[in-house]
Amino acid sequence: MEITTTEYKRCIVVKSVGRIDSYTAPKLEEALLSVTKNGNYKIVLDMEEVDFMSSKGWWVLIETQKTCKRYNRGELVLTAVQERIRDSLDLVGMGSYFQIFDDLVGAVAYF
């Protein structure tokens, strides 16, 4: 799994490529923690090239969302989530904790 981080004026875009499971989720967690530890709480996670996501990955995003939303200082939003992954997110019921945008431009413009 590859993760890249790009700094925009009003938010940080984290792009993950590959499969997120119990083996790779710690890498995503580390990347998101380094963003929040630097005081950035407005984050877009670009999931266009994520083609698998287990519940372990969702818990990483839930914990990041808790950190971002604390004191109303920001939010983690998702973009370009593949349909089958979105289906599983909605099935589990975690979908309501995230705003999901169809494309990156819309997600970045949200902040």
Add this chain to the structure above:
Amino acid sequence: MVTENFPSRFESLAGIRDFVNLAAKDAGFNEKEIYAVELAVDEACANIIEHAYDGEGKGQIECTCNNINGGLEIIIKDDGKPFDPDSVPSPDFSVDLEDLQPRGAGLFIIRNLMDDVSFTFSKNKGNILRMVKRKKE
């Protein structure tokens, strides 16, 4: 029927998913159904490593895929601690974000994505999880 053994490490999960992916393709499922099978098996095996074996590298996970009439049967065996599905609380996703507890989502996913799910444990055979995915008519 095909059976393969995997070391109980998180690193094995991708290989286990590929193994069931091929079996699900072979059984004639569509992409969405194949993903559901992969996800259910991934969640089951991650739970085995984390809870039955209490960590990585402590045993094997045996995975069997069997084409049955109208679907695919998957049997996953481990020699870890007995697993009692009734002891796992159902996740509650109606609570506020701050109160969300990371527990029970895997089992919830397995039960919702697969058509038949049963857990058995015996002292000489260990934990046996049997799941069936049926093809929609």
